[in-house]
Amino acid sequence: MQSRTASSKYCVETALTPTTVALGNFDGVHRGHLQVVQAILPSNLPESVTDAYPTVVTFDPHPQEFFSGQKKTLLTTVEEKVTQLRSLGVKQVVVLPFNQSLAKLTPQEFVEDILVQKLQATCVSVGENFCFGSKRSGTTADLQTIAAKFGIEVIVVPLYKCGGDRISSSLIREALLNANLDTANRFLGRPYPLTGTVVAGKQLGRTIGFPTANLELPPEKFLPQSGVYCVEILINGQTIELEPHPLQGVMNIGNRPTVDGTVTTVEVHIFNWSGDLYGREITVSLGKFLRSEQKFANLDALKNQIAADCQAAKAFFT
Known part of the structure; x- marks a missing residue:
């Protein structure tokens, strides 16, 4: 199966060396992953390896997708993963x-x-459940034994727990599917984001006084439960001019049953905004789940409910 992502710019052959390496899938870059990544940052290593480039090595497509032949939606696309990892102090990502x-x-x-040959690794960090090699036959103990022959230190990071709960990407997916944002965001260490491009829609929102930005997401992006959410919005990764904080609004994920929609859409109504966003990239961070999607008797009933949703979201952000 071919990679969905043009990841040649993260090619191992062009990586800067020597390196310290955090190795894994890192889907979601959650709080457990942070422990693995932080172990290879210069502040946590002896001075003898501080001249190495902190590097995350990950995979695309996800190994589960390769072996199953089934598309796997991701908490973080490759680009989202790279952005998040670089914000942590990682100098380069190899896909x-x-x-x-x-x-x-x-x-x-x-x-x-x-x-050894391509990355000239001086130390490697992995989670305690990491497996590698043909048929996942290599364990962390195998990695330590093999790497030691080349003078490479291997740091095995214990599974991280948050408030006594084990953290994993699968549990974050489960929480998002159940609209349990408190758990999902706590495990992630930040609100779950959706990043995409604003495209033209049917402009129904304008006719009822609530214009929306229709967000086109990468096809591999994992979507939470359908429904209405309180959200914060960044435009092109930054707040707009003169805005010291992210914009706020409400977002609906679903197929718009009131108007007999059949395709899942992501629509964002931004409070106090009237600018043109077509073609621009925005990031929407989920703060609170307000309600499930439902079919209303008419557009007036839908309009009244959206007004109530907006009031609830403003109260949440107050």
Whole structure:
């Protein structure tokens, strides 16, 4: 299966070396992943390796997608993952195309080819449940044994818990599907974001006094439960001029049953905004789930409910 992402700019062959490497999928870049990443940052390493480039090595497509042949939606797309990791102090991200050639590498071959020859790794950090090599045959103990032959230190990071709860990408997905934003955002360490491009819609919102920005998301992006959310909005990754804080609004995810819609859409109504957003990239961060999507008897009933949603969102942000 081919990668969905043009990840050649994150190619291992062009990586700066030597490196300190955090190795894993890191889907979501959640609080557990942070422990693995922080272990390879200069502030946490001896001075002897501070001249190395802190590097995250990840995979695209997700190995589960490669082996199952089924598309897997992601908490973080490659670009989102790179942005988040760089904000943590990572200097470069290497995306390994997960293909048949990579899947066939034995644990020994993976260490020699990727970590030693291509990345000149001085130390490697992994989570305690990390497996690698053909048929996931390599364990963290194997990684330590093989890497030691090349003078590479391997840091095995214990599974991280938040308030006694184990954190995992699958549990974050489950929380989002159940509209449990408190849990999802707590595990992530930040509100769950959706980043996409504003495209033209049917402009129904304008006719009832609530214009919306229709957000086109990457097809691999994981969507939470359909319904209405309180959200904060950044335009092109920044607040607009003269705005010291993110914009606020409400977002609906669903197929718009009141107007017999059949395709899932993501529509954002931004409070106190009248500018043109077509073609611009925006990031919407989910703050609170307000209600499930429902079909109303007519547009007036829908309009009244949207007004109530807006009031509830403004109260949430107050």
